Structures are given as C-alpha cells and as structure tokens.
Amino acid sequence: MSKDEAKIPEPRRSLIVSIESKLPDLNIKSCYDVEDEGKGEILNTVENLTSLNDQDACYGLSKLLFELEVEIFARVSCFQYWKLNFLNKQFSQLLQSREIFRVRRERGFVQPCVFMLSSGETCWTMFDKDFKNFRQLPKVPSDDCFFHGDKETISAGTHLIVTGREVERIVVWRYELEINKWIKDTEMITPRVMYASARHGTDAFFAGGIKASDKGKSEVVNVAERYNSDTKTWKAMHVMNKRRKISSGCFLRGKFYVLGGRDENDVHLTCGESYDEITDSWRLIPDMLKGMTFMTPQSPPLIAVVNDNLYLLETWLNELWVYDIDANAWQNLGVVPVKANAALGWGVAFKSLGNMLLVIGGSSAQPWNNTMSVYTCRPSPKLGKMVWEENKHCCDGVQLNHFIRNCCVMIA
Structure with a gap:
C-alpha cells in the first residue's frame, strides 16, 4: 500500500434505522428542535433492529x-x-x-399539465403549466381513419383518454403517464363520439354523443357513463333527460354539468343538466344558455371551471362570461384576446389551469400572424373585467399550429 493510499480515510457508513416511521413533510418548517426527540426514536429502533433476524x-x-x-x-x-x-x-x-x-x-x-394535438401533427405534445417545458408523446398505433378523423380527449388521473373512429369501429386509446405508452382500452359501454366529458380526480365522466346504430345510421343518445383510471373500468350512469350531441361538460361544486349542444332534430339546446353521484340522477336546468348566440356548425360551448366558478368563452363576440349558479344567469367580464370567432370556436383551447384560465388561439392583436398565442388570467368575478397576460416565452423552439384539434389538462 502506498503512502497516499494510507492517508485516505475509510468512507463513513450510515445506517437507516427507522422501519415504519413516517417521513416528515419537507415543506413544513419545524418550529422547534426535534434532534433530541429523534435520538430517542433512533435508539429504540436500533434496539428493535437488533432483536430482528437478518431476514x-x-x-x-x-x-x-x-x-x-x-x-x-x-x-x-x-x-x-x-x-x-x-x-x-x-x-x-x-x-x-x-x-x-x-x-x-x-x-x-400535483401540478396541471397540458396535452395538445395541433392540426398537421401526428403526436400529442405535453406542456407544463408555464409552457416552459414540453415533450412529445409516442405516436398512437392506430390507422389513418383515426388520425384524420374527429377525436375527443379527456384525462382521468394519470390517463389520457382519446376516443375516435377507426375503419371498423369507434375505439378508445389510453395513454398512461406511468409507462409512457398508448394502450387500446376496453370499449365504452356505448361507443360514441361528440359527447360531453369532464374529469374529476381519477374519474372521467361522459354524457350524450353520437353512436352508430346497427343499420349504420347515426343516432344522438342521452346515455352516460364514467371511467375509473385506478380500475381501468367503465360504469354506466343514469340517462340524461335530453338527447344531445356536440355539448360540453364540467365538474362544478361537486356535480357533473352538461351544457348546450344539439338534440336529435339538430336543434340548439339552451338547457343544461347536472348529475348527482349520490342519487344517480339528472336535474334539468332550463335556459342555462339563454341569450347566447348559436351558429351552425358551431363548436361545443367553450367552458372552464376555476375556484368553483363556471366561465364561458362566447365565441361569436370573443367575450368571457361567468355563471351565477344561484340566479341561473351570466355576467360579462370583457373581451378575450383571441380570435375565437374565426372558425366559430373550433381550433381554440379554453381550459382551467389550476387557479387560472388558459386560452390558446390566434391573437386579436396580431391578425396577420398564423401561429397560436397563449394567454392566462386569474379570474375574480367580483373585480369585473379580467387582465390577460400573454406567455411570450412559450416553449422556445416550438411553434404552435394555427388550429388546435384537441386539448385537455391533466393534474399529475
């Protein structure tokens, strides 16, 4: 052994001795010295360890x-x-x-993250809440009919649920964040598209939509069901009062709401419905969208919930509205800085992002620009009109396409 090697001290060895004790919350600052208290616990645990066999x-x-x-x-x-x-x-x-x-x-x-599929893209992109980090998801191993057709996207827990039509039938693809893979999921109880949906914790709720009948004709339905990401199973719910397609859903104050859309006769619906999980029943809400402008072919209502308040992006006038649940009425909060009326609401993302509202679309201030702009605001109905902030450092190196086909938020 050389002299230099002899001078090197042996590495210190530490023993982790606590077996079942819970780790402290690292985010809470202690207001007293726990060192002495911890010593007693360590000595007790050492004694317990010495009494255990090696296994x-x-x-x-x-x-x-x-x-x-x-x-x-x-x-x-x-x-x-x-x-x-x-x-x-x-x-x-x-x-x-x-x-x-x-x-x-x-x-x-947990933090909100945004999953988005733009026109011309074949893969979904995942963004963090500040749009500073992003990564591309693997390509869905489906057929061309699925890629080029309309799709619905919603999250449930750490699963991204995408429904669309393949050549033979309507299918559900599930992306699992844990394994970074797409899996063809078990079919919905009633396979369909153009439904209303909303996430709630590890569950996702689905209502209405269009299904293909046995004779190959389309049928507008009032059926509803829920998906649980823990068990990866579907469960039927009680049917709605109205058949509706191209409607929107949200979770508001503990209940699943479905708004707008069109019925089996292609008539625009101004009523809404709320679902109570405890009673497994729906309550019809007349005139929930009374006074709103409807055009054909208009997108489903662009809605988002922040701090238990429901907001709507009125696409014809590019205005933000907030819903008074007690009065069943809407209040105008001013203009939104995107051109939502350019395609009657299609191609624009309007979502809740934690305690903020998120809107992605062509900027009203730059009508000549074909790329998308990202805006956020912290809504407060009592303060009146909202102040929108543009994210000018959105994903350096990524150019968002001028038309968003699918967008949803996951809390993971």
Whole structure:
C-alpha cells in the first residue's frame, strides 16, 4: 500500500434505522428542535433492529428504502420522469407501481399539465403549466381513419383518454403517464363520439354523443357513463333527460354539468343538466344558455371551471362570461384576446389551469400572424373585467399550429 493510499480515510457508513416511521413533510418548517426527540426514536429502533433476524431486518430496510424513494421522486417534476426512466429497471418498476403519483396527490405536489394535438401533427405534445417545458408523446398505433378523423380527449388521473373512429369501429386509446405508452382500452359501454366529458380526480365522466346504430345510421343518445383510471373500468350512469350531441361538460361544486349542444332534430339546446353521484340522477336546468348566440356548425360551448366558478368563452363576440349558479344567469367580464370567432370556436383551447384560465388561439392583436398565442388570467368575478397576460416565452423552439384539434389538462 502506498503512502497516499494510507492517508485516505475509510468512507463513513450510515445506517437507516427507522422501519415504519413516517417521513416528515419537507415543506413544513419545524418550529422547534426535534434532534433530541429523534435520538430517542433512533435508539429504540436500533434496539428493535437488533432483536430482528437478518431476514426481517432486510425486509424492513427494503421497505423503508422503497418508501424513501417514493417520497423523493414524488417531489420531482413529472417532466423529469421519462429521463429517470433510463437510469435503471428499478425506477421503471417504481414508476409503474403508481405509488409516486398517489403520494403526489396525498402530499399536494400535483401540478396541471397540458396535452395538445395541433392540426398537421401526428403526436400529442405535453406542456407544463408555464409552457416552459414540453415533450412529445409516442405516436398512437392506430390507422389513418383515426388520425384524420374527429377525436375527443379527456384525462382521468394519470390517463389520457382519446376516443375516435377507426375503419371498423369507434375505439378508445389510453395513454398512461406511468409507462409512457398508448394502450387500446376496453370499449365504452356505448361507443360514441361528440359527447360531453369532464374529469374529476381519477374519474372521467361522459354524457350524450353520437353512436352508430346497427343499420349504420347515426343516432344522438342521452346515455352516460364514467371511467375509473385506478380500475381501468367503465360504469354506466343514469340517462340524461335530453338527447344531445356536440355539448360540453364540467365538474362544478361537486356535480357533473352538461351544457348546450344539439338534440336529435339538430336543434340548439339552451338547457343544461347536472348529475348527482349520490342519487344517480339528472336535474334539468332550463335556459342555462339563454341569450347566447348559436351558429351552425358551431363548436361545443367553450367552458372552464376555476375556484368553483363556471366561465364561458362566447365565441361569436370573443367575450368571457361567468355563471351565477344561484340566479341561473351570466355576467360579462370583457373581451378575450383571441380570435375565437374565426372558425366559430373550433381550433381554440379554453381550459382551467389550476387557479387560472388558459386560452390558446390566434391573437386579436396580431391578425396577420398564423401561429397560436397563449394567454392566462386569474379570474375574480367580483373585480369585473379580467387582465390577460400573454406567455411570450412559450416553449422556445416550438411553434404552435394555427388550429388546435384537441386539448385537455391533466393534474399529475
């Protein structure tokens, strides 16, 4: 052994001794010194470990290391997970266990992210809430009919649910964030398109739409069902009072709402309906969209919920409205800085992004520009008109197409 090697001290070895104790919340600042209290717990745990046989001790340490890894990675942005997937098989297995995402929900670490498919693109793109980070999803292994046809997109938990028509039938593709893969899901109980939908935690709700009858003709339906991302199953709900297509859905104050659309006679509906999970029943809301302008072929109502308030982007006048649920009336909050009326509401994204409203479309201030602009605002109905801020540093290196085919927000 050389003299230099002799001077190198042996590395210190530390023993993780707590087996079942919960990790502290790293986001809470302690107001007292816990060092002395912790020493007693450590000594007790050491005594417990020495009384265990080797097999039990190894199991305890393995369990602790697993819980520790989950707690650490739950604090990391989910945009980094795909990179960490290349580290080793162990992290991939940890990610697929869904424990990381469960802990993120329980600890309040979840963040909204935006999934978007623009015209001319073959893959969905995932953005963070500030549109500073993005990554492209794998291509859906479907046929050309699915790619070029109309599709509906909604999230449920960490699943992205996309419904569309392939050559033979209506299908559902499910993207799982945990494994970064598309899977052809089990079919809806009543396969259909052009329905209203809304996410609520790990569930997604679906109502109405157009289904193909046995004779090949289209039929407007009033059926409803829900998808659970934990069990990956579909469950039927009670039917709505009205048949409707091209309508919109949202979750407002604990209930699933369906607004507008057209009935089986292609007549525009001004009524809405709310669904109560406890009673499995629908309540008809007459004149919920009374006074709104309807054009054909107009997009479904562009709606979003922030802080338990329902907002609507009136596409004909490019105006923002807020709903008074008690008076069943709408209040005008001013003009939105996008050209939503350019294609009667189609090609524009209007979503809730945490405590903000998000709108993506052609800028009214730059009518000559064919690219999309991203605006956000923090709505407050009591303050009246909203102040919109443009995201001028949106995804450097990515040019958003002038027409958005699908857009939804996931909380993960």
